[in-house]
Amino acid sequence: MVILKSLQEIEKIRKAGLVVADVLREIRQLVRPGISTLALDEFAEQFIRAAGAKPAFKGYRGYPRTVCTSVNEQVIHGIPSKDIVLKAGDLLSIDVGALVDGFYGDAAVTVPVGAVRPEAERLTRVTEEALALGIAEAKPGNRLFDISSAIQRHVEKNGFSVVREFVGHGIGRSLHEDPQVPNFGERGRGPRIQSGMVLAIEPMVNAGGSRTVVQEDQWTAVTADGSLSAHFEHTIAVLDDGPKVLTIR
Ligand code: MF3
Ligand code: CO
Numbered sequence: 001m002v003i004l005k006s007l008q009e010i011e012k013i014r015k016a017g018l019v020v021a022d023v024l025r026e027i028r029q030l031v032r033p034g035i036s037t038l039a040l041d042e043f044a045e046q047f048i049r050a051a052g053a054k055p056a057f058k059g060y061r062g063y064p065r066t067v068c069t070s071v072n073e074q075v076i077h078g079i080p081s082k083d084i085v086l087k088a089g090d091l092l093s094i095d096v097g098a099l100v101d102g103f104y105g106d107a108a109v110t111v112p113v114g115a116v117r118p119e120a121e122r123l124t125r126v127t128e129e130a131l132a133l134g135i136a137e138a139k140p141g142n143r144l145f146d147i148s149s150a151i152q153r154h155v156e157k158n159g160f161s162v163v164r165e166f167v168g169h170g171i172g173r174s175l176h177e178d179p180q181v182p183n184f185g186e187r188g189r190g191p192r193i194q195s196g197m198v199l200a201i202e203p204m205v206n207a208g209g210s211r212t213v214v215q216e217d218q219w220t221a222v223t224a225d226g227s228l229s230a231h232f233e234h235t236i237a238v239l240d241d242g243p244k245v246l247t248i249r
Helices: 007-030 037-050 118-136 144-157
Strands: 067-071 074-076 091-100 103-112 168-170 177-181 198-201 204-206 212-214 221-223 229-231 234-239 242-245
Touching (some): 007 103, 007 234, 037 067, 074 091, 074 229, 091 118, 091 229, 103 229, 118 198, 118 204, 118 242, 177 198
Antiparallel strands (some): 074 221, 168 198
């Protein structure tokens, strides 16, 4: 069941979204060769708590940390660890969620560690562009899969593939609500997009094939072929006059 939000509720999700935006802005300044992903996680947890918010992921279905840090062929849900030390040339995705006043915000970025290969830069750029193109379709009257197809088209036009095993989602009083927001689909299909919908749109894009495998830790999803992967996510509200991004300050 899709839960439509009032403007007051959207304001609350925005508060959580701003905490997420601030964490991501600060954390990316810390990304450099030699830092562990656990150090990034500890920073994020302290930052979120200092802002009067709570980490959204910690404890969610047993997830042990505040952020997800996914390096290179890791697609999403990488678990921060003191043993994972970033090195120049790595491609790092950071996913953060925060809970403020009963409402969740959720966003992710992919950042280069030092200088990365041109292919990694292009993958990152195309994924971020795909997110923006998807968001632009999130307006009343459109169909949900207009978002999906805009993302898929841009990704495939550039020779990359979209992950199908994981999708975006509605968000509000729960981290994951209906509807599911796939990153592939046919224009003109899916439920009608309505004012008051709040969605976490999150393309996961692989340089090679689309298939993923979840590792032994039951969380970390990696590309089946070992190719590089990127992930961007914003929480957006559908307003009468179009989409409003809630996870940018
Ligand atoms: N942005 C991701 C999602 O929407 C992060 C979830 S991590 C989890 O699924 F630990 F909370 F599952
Ligand atoms: Co999400």
